[in-house]
Amino acid sequence: MENKEQGFVTIEGKRVPIQGEKNLLELIRKAGFNIVTFCYHPELAVYGACRLCLVEIEGMGILASCTVTPKDGMKVRVNSDEIRKLRRINLELLLSSGNHDCTLCSKSNNCKLQKLAKDMDVTEIRFKSKKLDSHKDATSPALVRDHSKCILCGNCVRICNEVQGIGAIDFAFRGFKSKIATAFNKELGESHECVSCGQCARVCPTGALMPNSSEIEEVFKAINNPNKKVAVHIAPAVRVGLGEIFGLPAGEPIDGKIATALRMLGFDYVYDTAFAADLTIVEEATEFLNRFKKGTNLPQLTSCCPAWVNYVEKFAPEFIPNLSTARSPMQMMGPILKADFEEKGGKREDLVVVAVMPCSAKKAEAKRGEFYVDGNPDTDYVVTTVGLARMIKEAGIDFVNLENEWFDMPFGTKTGAGVIFGASGGVMEAALRYAVAELDPENARSVKFSSLRESKVFKEKTVTIGDATIRVAVVSGLKNARKLLDDIKAGKSHYDFIEVMSCQGGCVAGAGQPQFEGWALRKTRAEGLYKEDTELAYKSQDNSGVQALYGRILDKIGGPVAHKLLHTHYKSKKYQD
Amino acid sequence: MTEKFAPVDKILKEHGCDPAKLIPILQQVQDLYRYLPEDVMRHIADKLEISPARVFGVATFFAHFAITPKGKHIIKVCNGTACHVKGSSFVINTVKDKLKLKEGQDTTEDGLFTLECVSCLGACGLAPVMVIDETVHGQITPAQAVKLIDEIIAAEAKHA
Numbered sequence: 001m002e003n004k005e006q007g008f009v010t011i012e013g014k015r016v017p018i019q020g021e022k023n024l025l026e027l028i029r030k031a032g033f034n035i036v037t038f039c040y041h042p043e044l045a046v047y048g049a050c051r052l053c054l055v056e057i058e059g060m061g062i063l064a065s066c067t068v069t070p071k072d073g074m075k076v077r078v079n080s081d082e083i084r085k086l087r088r089i090n091l092e093l094l095l096s097s098g099n100h101d102c103t104l105c106s107k108s109n110n111c112k113l114q115k116l117a118k119d120m121d122v123t124e125i126r127f128k129s130k131k132l133d134s135h136k137d138a139t140s141p142a143l144v145r146d147h148s149k150c151i152l153c154g155n156c157v158r159i160c161n162e163v164q165g166i167g168a169i170d171f172a173f174r175g176f177k178s179k180i181a182t183a184f185n186k187e188l189g190e191s192h193e194c195v196s197c198g199q200c201a202r203v204c205p206t207g208a209l210m211p212n213s214s215e216i217e218e219v220f221k222a223i224n225n226p227n228k229k230v231a232v233h234i235a236p237a238v239r240v241g242l243g244e245i246f247g248l249p250a251g252e253p254i255d256g257k258i259a260t261a262l263r264m265l266g267f268d269y270v271y272d273t274a275f276a277a278d279l280t281i282v283e284e285a286t287e288f289l290n291r292f293k294k295g296t297n298l299p300q301l302t303s304c305c306p307a308w309v310n311y312v313e314k315f316a317p318e319f320i321p322n323l324s325t326a327r328s329p330m331q332m333m334g335p336i337l338k339a340d341f342e343e344k345g346g347k348r349e350d351l352v353v354v355a356v357m358p359c360s361a362k363k364a365e366a367k368r369g370e371f372y373v374d375g376n377p378d379t380d381y382v383v384t385t386v387g388l389a390r391m392i393k394e395a396g397i398d399f400v401n402l403e404n405e406w407f408d409m410p411f412g413t414k415t416g417a418g419v420i421f422g423a424s425g426g427v428m429e430a431a432l433r434y435a436v437a438e439l440d441p442e443n444a445r446s447v448k449f450s451s452l453r454e455s456k457v458f459k460e461k462t463v464t465i466g467d468a469t470i471r472v473a474v475v476s477g478l479k480n481a482r483k484l485l486d487d488i489k490a491g492k493s494h495y496d497f498i499e500v501m502s503c504q505g506g507c508v509a510g511a512g513q514p515q516f517e518g519w520a521l522r523k524t525r526a527e528g529l530y531k532e533d534t535e536l537a538y539k540s541q542d543n544s545g546v547q548a549l550y551g552r553i554l555d556k557i558g559g560p561v562a563h564k565l566l567h568t569h570y571k572s573k574k575y576q577d
Numbered sequence: 578m579t580e581k582f583a584p585v586d587k588i589l590k591e592h593g594c595d596p597a598k599l600i601p602i603l604q605q606v607q608d609l610y611r612y613l614p615e616d617v618m619r620h621i622a623d624k625l626e627i628s629p630a631r632v633f634g635v636a637t638f639f640a641h642f643a644i645t646p647k648g649k650h651i652i653k654v655c656n657g658t659a660c661h662v663k664g665s666s667f668v669i670n671t672v673k674d675k676l677k678l679k680e681g682q683d684t685t686e687d688g689l690f691t692l693e694c695v696s697c698l699g700a701c702g703l704a705p706v707m708v709i710d711e712t713v714h715g716q717i718t719p720a721q722a723v724k725l726i727d728e729i730i731a732a733e734a735k736h737a
Binding site: 161166167168169170171172173174181182183184185192193575 | 615618619622627628629630631632633634637638639640644
């Protein structure tokens with residue numbers, strides 16, 4: 001039905017078939033006119049506010065094409081004199097208010113407003129500027145808001161409402177005073193609703209909302225401090241995202257180049273978060289099998305996504321007993337590296353642990369009080385994928401032409417199960433690989449997981465091993481997760497194990513990754529992880545470094561030492577009157 | 578908690594907890610408290626199953642709603658076209674001076690008065706118009722405005 005032609009629209013004299021396009025703007029883009037817009041986002045509801053997709057439709061006049069349903073026989077002008085004039089005026093009006101000093105903005109080169117001004121060669125603004133809110137809100141460890149760069153397109157408001165189902169921010173005040181505000185205009189760090197997922201920053205066309213990058217400076221300082229050793233580890237999704245910034249093909253895993261670049265930056269130890277992901281699986285899947293056998297606290301909910309953990313604590317604390325107590329890979333890596341450093345005679349505070357993450361919420365996770373020992377954090381600094389690119393650029397490293405090196409041992413060893421953590425469905429697949437092998441070692445590779453790898457926000461699977469039937473679900477996007485929780489509460493859904501990732505498509509689509517729109521790139525990045533998986537060992541229990549760790553530091557799986565270092569606890573943070 | 582918001586819950590119930598009725602709900606709630614306190618807005622959001630940021634957005638969009646406590650007596654001076662032409666700015670400035678209101682401040686320190694400049698009261702024939710609480714005063718002069726305020730201050734002093 002979608003591909004059935006429903007007539008033709010004439011765009012700048014060219015006949016373009018309608019093939020299920022929801023609005024005229026999509027059809028215009030299909031015809032090859034890539035009009036840059038601010039408030040139109042393919043993943044969000046149509047808003048029609050930025051007025052940059054204005055077109056002239058014969059017999060209908062001038063309209064925002066994103067709000068028009070294409071109809072057979074429409075004649076559309078995209079670049080008439082009138083349209084060109086209006087589009088330029090609208091752009092100048094957007095530029096006339098606020099701070100658009102591109103050379104001093106972290107979003108430069110990746111900003112839609114800047115791109116459009118350049119494409120249209122806007123060299124002067126005819127309208128007098130009005131001084132606007134210049135307040136910069138850096139109170140959240142995850143995100144920074146700069147209202148002076150905001151053009152009020154509302155993308156952040158809509159993704160927070162429509163996709164995450166939270167509504168931490170909305171339009172407030174009126175006229176020149178209009179702004180995007182949290183409830184009661186609190187700083188983001190004080191917002192009761194924000195879970196730090198950062199999807200707002202992912203859809204922001206300007207530099208108004210960005211992951212907090214203040215820690216980069218501290219990382220450079222630690223590297224240059226002769227009294228400190230600095231360890232760095234990179235999350236799975238980073239290896240399939242970073243290359244895009246340097247013009248390398250999307251989705252191509254570039255572990256080797258990244259390891260080289262990290263050494264050139266001066267890190268003493270270069271590790272892979274996928275090692276800790278294997279460790280997470282060993283603990284979390286064991287925890288699941290125990291709960292499954294006893295039938296308690298099911299469905300078990302994964303806990304490696306920090307925005308999801310924030311969500312449960314703030315909005316669904318009744319599910320806290322269901323959350324896995326296993327820490328996220330990042331928060332397992334920190335204490336293990338520090339324990340290892342101490343075992344070798346070092347002092348905990350002399351090892352600085354830096355995590356490179358595709359995520360803004362990871363920054364907030366590292367700051368949680370329970371992840372500190374005597375004032376020293378398990379993870380000292382979190383840098384995003386984009387933040388690492390900035391460090392590489394600042395250091396003048398010719399990234400594209402780097403040779404491949406390998407991660408340091410033993411915390412650079414990993415299995416494919418640890419690598420696929422970065423995609424929605426990957427954590428569940430890794431956990432099931434572990435569980436199947438534990439329950440039926442003879443047929444460890446008998447289960448196929450293609451249904452968990454699809455580009456969908458909700459996936460489910462039933463695995464039968466001997467007389468055990470495990471029902472699992474994988475959900476991404478917090479609004480979808482909320483619906484699943486509601487269905488469970490209402491007794492409409494029954495699962496044993498559920499993986500939740502806050503970002504649709506998983507960590508590959510995190511706020512710390514290079515900015516993108518749509519599902520195609522999510523898929524490409526995830527495929528990169530599954531490709532790397534085929535070159536590695538299949539299941540987490542085969543990670544030799546992890547095995548050695550249980551002999552050396554951790555003792556028994558799920559034992560007291562493992563619990564101290566690798567597990568955590570949660571508490572209700574629900575708003576109380 | 579439930580008792581604290583019982584009168585609000587009554588209003589919410591009258592409107593069937595319908596988020597589409599947010600504006601009338603806020604109007605009635607504001608009549609109750611003379612402004613919209615934060616915890617009340619949170620409570621309304623919770624009951625209507627919308628985000629508190631949305632309630633705050635609506636409350637700050639309309640000039641009618643106040644998010645800080647309003648004074649006991651509300652003075653509205655019209656600054657619509659007709660009133661403006663007839664010199665309402667002089668009335669506004671005089672009242673501001675009289676009430677010792679600083680830039681951006683609309684409620685007096687003692688909480689007795691709130692001054693609101695409104696865009697039209699629909700009584701252009703009486704321009705310039707001032708409304709104190711529910712009483713309309715047409716063709717007002719700065720001197721008359723000061724006199725009316727003094728009368729209220731005197732009456733309040735007698736009460737106290």
